[in-house]
Amino acid sequence: MQLLLARAASGAPSIVHLDAGVVERVAEDRLAARVAELEADEPRWVWSDTRHWYRPLLAAGVRVERCHDLRLARAILRASAAVDAYDPEAGADAGWEAPPEEHVPTARHAATPLFELGEFEASAGLKPPADLHSAAESMAEHERQEAALEAAGADASRLRLLLAAESAGALVAAEIHAGGIPWRRDAHESVLVAALGDRPPVGRKPRRLEELQAEIGAALDGPVQPDSQADLLRALRRAGLTVRSTRAWELQELDHPAIAPLLEYKKLARLLSANGWHWLDEWVRDGRFRPDYLPGGVVTGRWATRGGGALQLPKAVRGAVVADPGWRLVVADVAQLEPRVLAAMAGDDAMAEAARGRDLYDGIVQRGVVATRDEAKVAMLGAMYGASSGDGGRLAPRLGRAYPRAMGLVDEAAQVGERGGVVSTLLGRSSPLPSADWRALQSAASQPDATPADERRARTAAREWGRFTRNFVVQGTAAEWALCWLAEIRIGLHALGPTDSASSGTASGPVFAGRAHLVYFLHDEVIVHAPAEQAEAAADVVRAAAERAAELLFGDAPVDFPLDLAVVERYADA
DNA sequence: GGGCTAGGCGCC
DNA sequence: AAAGGGCGCCTAGCCC
Structure with missing residues (x-):
């Protein structure tokens, strides 16, 4: 069942029952309760922007299981090389390209009533944020996306997984904001x-x-x-x-x-x-730091943040991240996520073998490819980032001989980029085209009157873009693995059910009182805040989710994704 | 005063 | 120790 949540032209919220073709008007002050009622039927909520719609629901104590974020899905489908039935101009004037709402400082946000429009009205003159798409516009966009997916043929199922994972990530981002990182x-x-x-x-x-x-x-x-x-x-x-x-x-x-x-x-x-x-x-109020994550904020699919610097918490202050009394932190990260993803997507069994059951870099040393773990690490980073000089540039070619499939995949991605082409992740997120300036440089260098300086500049720019596309396929597919991991963790933690452990005060919000929940995400690392008696079960959820993510992306490919996991009271002790 | 870039440095 | 990919955000210093 799919339910589309949007606003009627009057600004009043509407719920469109997409399967039944029925439109339901809802009074502003009844919306959260109505969403909670409908959630019992396990619908997929289709909405313009998760941050806008879901934050107030969470504040009102309502969790939803699934959604489809139209803005995020649109960005993926427009760019994807696997999709040619999506007209990038359709709906272009409807504001879908506008960035999500501006940052609102914590204190003022907490005081914002449910679904109030004051924020937008107060910033008159700005483009309407995505939340103000009318029901008609949202429905039209949804139909365009469905049609594009149906025309995508063999790639459709992977794209659907990507859109589901991207949307689940958006739910997680809103939930992390609601729960907050416990901060002393x-x-x-x-x-x-x-x-x-x-x-x-x-x-x-x-x-x-x-x-x-x-x-x-x-x-x-x-x-x-x-x-x-x-x-x-x-x-x-x-x-x-x-x-x-x-x-x-x-x-x-x-x-x-x-x-x-x-x-x-x-x-x-x-x-x-x-x-x-x-x-x-x-940034810290009531014992919580609430990051303002932007899912899909980086072209590769990684998240960005806006304000607060949640993706750059220096080691020095991690001692301030302390579980509430009677609670624990489950801190987990994937060892060498990107090279493992590369081995799996390239079907490089030799590299998978080097990684299995141990430190990947040790495995490379044992195979005799390089002499030390440090060399293996520098060589691998050099191969994935396109190092051309230094130790990375010197050592990376040795990996090419030992692991030709994996290195062939990134080399090919680099060549496509150098020619100005588009590369894609495993699930179908595609790289942007190089800029007009870049193309002008290449074109100038191919003219008969091109000077050596023109050619040098063009070559430099081409290699630079090649390094970007080389890294894009690995970083982007790793981001997809991480999204699937997050989505599975979210589902698994919810299934643990509530405990009697009251959260200290109401800092974690009504949805997470007494429940294990995600409070931090950083590319290949998560933190779960869990009642102490649930901490081991939450740790098992995090481990099982990693296995499930690997299955979702790579089926039975022989690559494992071992976690470094610790149950602690302080982040600094992990 | 706001907008911008460069330099610098934190994270992966 | 950096390099080589992706970021955000701070200050200084310059511009209008």
Whole structure:
């Protein structure tokens, strides 16, 4: 059963029963209850934008099992090389290309009533966000997508899996926002005070930074503002140091008394600006950090985030991620996800064998391809990213001889990109075309009057795009594996059912009180927040989901995806 | 004051 | 130790 949720022209919510062809008007204040009622029939909810529709439902205590996110599906179908029956111009003026709604700071969002339009009205002049697609527009888009899928022939089932996984990911993203990462302000502040000294007054630097700045100045014979790259570069050169930049790795090579305090300053200044007291004030409330994930936000299918930097939580502050009393964190990541995905999608049994039951890089060493684990890692990264120089460029060809199928797959993807072509992931997400500027460069280089400089520029640009498409197929298919993993974890955790463990306060929201739920996702890593008595069961769910994801994507291909998994109270202890 | 880029660095 | 792919976000410094 499919139910389409959208707004009538009047702005009132409507539920279109797509199978029965019946339109049901719903009063704004009855919508959440009505969705909950209909959820008993296990429908697939079809809607314009998961973030818009699902966040208020979650806040009202309503979980849905399945959805189809029209905006995300449209982006995939428009670009997919497996789809030629989808007119990219159809509906182009209906605002589907608009990015999802703007970030609303936590405090104000919490106060936003269900389905209020004030946010949009307050930003008059902007394009309407996706939520305001009328029921008619949403239905038309849905029909275009169905028709495109039906015409996709043999690729349709993989595309359908991709769309289902993408939509399930969008549900997870909204649910992570609702549940929130348990974040201990006191623990975070302890980290900051230990590193930087007490919180300074507004406009002042923390004590430790001032001390280090003075040390640097003394060593360089004059006051220095280390936050200013230009000032710092001048001071270093005045002291007789030959430097091209102020990057930490370049400074590390220098032997001078200013360097140690300078590197320490850079590290601490980074902590302060990225995850200092200001970040705590803005992003942590009621013991939760609520990331604003953007599923499908990266062309490869990886998620992006907007604000808060949830994809870059530095190791230094992970001690602040602490389970609620009586709860645990199940922290799991996949060892070497991308090379394993590559081995499976290429059907490279030799590489699968190197990975089976052990560290993939150790397996490569045992096969005698390279001498050390570090070399194996650098070679593999070099092969997947297209390294042309350095150790990666030197070592990657050895992998080509040992694992010709896997390396052939990425080499082929690179060649397609260098010619300006489109590559696709296993499930059918396709790379974008290179820009008009890029094509102009190639075209200029092929003219009879092309100069050597034209040819050099074109070749450089072609190789650069080839590195992108080379990586696209691996990164994108790994993202698909991760989406399937997330979707299976979500289903498995829900099936565990509720416990009597009250969440501390209501921080996790009404849907997750007493229930194990996902609270973090980072490309190949998840964190589940679970009642202690359910933690082992949740860990089993996470493991089983990894096996299921592998089956969904690769059938019975002989590649395993082992997890590093820990049940802990603190993220930092995983 | 806002918009922009560059440099730099955090994550995978 | 970086390189080689993908990002977000901070500051400084420049522009209008």
